[in-house]
Amino acid sequence: DIQMTQSxxxxxxxxGDRVTITCRASQGISSWLAWYQQKPGKAPKLLIYAASSxxxxxxxxxxxSGSGTxxxxxxxxxxxxxxxxxxxxxxxxxxxxxxxxxxxxxxx
Amino acid sequence: xxxxxxxxxxxxxxxQTLSLTCTVxxxxxxxxxxxxxxxxxxxxxxxEWIGRIYTSGSTNYNPSLKSRVTISVxxxxxxxxxxLSSVTAADTAVYYCARLMVYAKGYYFDYxxxxxxxxxxx
Numbered sequence: 001d002i003q004m005t006q007s008x009x010x011x012x013x014x015x016g017d018r019v020t021i022t023c024r025a026s027q028g029i030s031s032w033l034a035w036y037q038q039k040p041g042k043a044p045k046l047l048i049y050a051a052s053s054x055x056x057x058x059x060x061x062x063x064x065s066g067s068g069t070x071x072x073x074x075x076x077x078x079x080x081x082x083x084x085x086x087x088x089x090x091x092x093x094x095x096x097x098x099x100x101x102x103x104x105x106x107x108x
Numbered sequence: 109x110x111x112x113x114x115x116x117x118x119x120x121x122x123x124q125t126l127s128l129t130c131t132v133x134x135x136x137x138x139x140x141x142x143x144x145x146x147x148x149x150x151x152x153x154x155x156e157w158i159g160r161i162y163t164s165g166s167t168n169y170n171p172s173l174k175s176r177v178t179i180s181v182x183x184x185x186x187x188x189x190x191x192l193s194s195v196t197a198a199d200t201a202v203y204y205c206a207r208l209m210v211y212a213k214g215y216y217f218d219y220x221x222x223x224x225x226x227x228x229x230x
Contacts, residue, residue, distance in 0.1 A: 032214040033214075034214075042222075042223075043220035044217070044220060049218075091215050092213055092215065094215075095168045096171060098157065
């Protein structure tokens with residue numbers, strides 16, 4: 001099974017800050033990676049797929065990069081509505097799709 | 109706009125079978141190259157993929173749950189369903205249904221239901 005490890009597990013930041021979250025796969029997954037945002041009591045929302053493709057309707061301040069085993073989600077200028085938990089997901093290795101443990105973005 | 113809605117009992121007794129249904133609206137469950145999936149999330153924890161189904165009936169399950177899970181589809185009702193047998197307290201979680209889109213051999217959850225809390229308790 002492919003394990004997905006996110007870091008940090010939490011980050012404190014202020015509005016306007018640039019925030020970077022990292023996801024590492026236990027083996028190469030090419031560009032088969034997604035990022036999701038989850039707010040309390042809500043379902044996750046797809047932000048980025050195929051490592052760097054922005055889902056329709058998602059603000060351009062969100063961007064993704066990486067391939068192989070190391071991936072990054074960047075929020076270029078943090079907005080109040082961006083405080084949430086973010087998950088990465090490896091998207092190709094069946095029979096098991098796996099998620100990272102999550103990164104909570106908190107208000108500083 | 110595709111919408112998904114989970115339904116089913118919120119309380120299940122230990123050793124019994126958890127049964128949930130996901131109703132898809134805003135589009136046919138049979139149209140396009142989509143899979144339909146279940147994911148769960150225990151309180152305060154991360155996301156765990158349970159399994160997926162294609163409208164042909166083809167399924168894949170999380171190996172850790174495979175012996176207890178059945179996912180089925182009813183295209184006439186635009187629904188798909190989850191059954192998880194022999195439940196324990198460890199199965200207590202919010203259960204989500206979701207659409208799985210395929211892009212360049214990758215599988216991504218692009219639409220989600222709101223989630224339903226299932227508690228396993230006597």
